[in-house]
Amino acid sequence: MRVDKYLWCVRYYKTRNMVTEACKKNHITVNGQVAKPSKEVFPTDKITFRKDQITQIITVLDIPPNRVAAKLVDIYRKDETPxxxxxxxxxxxxxxxxxxxxxxxxxxxxxxxxxxxxxxxxxxxxxx
Structure with a gap:
């Protein structure tokens, strides 16, 4: 799954366009490398992104089939933000x-x- 779609599906961004803008500003990295919106993510990948003056770190646990409910987000990611x-x-x-x-x-x-x-x-x- 693309990184822009993944971050949208697990509700870190409201729209995919917002994720694309963050990628263009080099705010999103996957496994330590700056990511374009089309970068594929797989389980066990670490995604680091800066949002609301916080550098957040998440680990991909599974790929969601579609945008998920807020209660189900923890199934697909592990938040490792300090x-x-x-x-x-x-x-x-x-x-x-x-x-x-x-x-x-x-x-x-x-x-x-x-x-x-x-x-x-x-x-x-x-x-x-």
Whole structure:
């Protein structure tokens, strides 16, 4: 089975076109070699790919006949991604939330004025 079809069948990518784009950007390797979308994969092959800032490593256990349900994915692949990679992603998410909460959007005019007033108050204290 082709690597693009395999990664689509085991639900790592939403479309085969997304897998093809990742292959063109050299984000996918099979057994340590950069893979084209048409690269054939067989059981026991190791596929390494970078997605969502995580380098994921999977081993092909079997070839699915078609796209499989999410509950059946573990029959066809073994995930060997280190746990530290997922923990690092969680830390990145937390650091982004600390800067500005999700859904706040752009600063309002009132926020901008408050920031300017805050900056002016500190400058006034220094001049006295």
């Amino acid at each position: 746990i530290e990679a997922f923990q690092h992603l969680e830390l990145l998410k937390l650091s982004k939330e600390h800067y500005r909460k999700t859904g706040d959007g752009r600063p309002t005019k009132k926020d901008r004025r408050d920031l300017e007033d805050f900056g002016n108050e500190t400058n006034d204290d220094e001049t006295e």
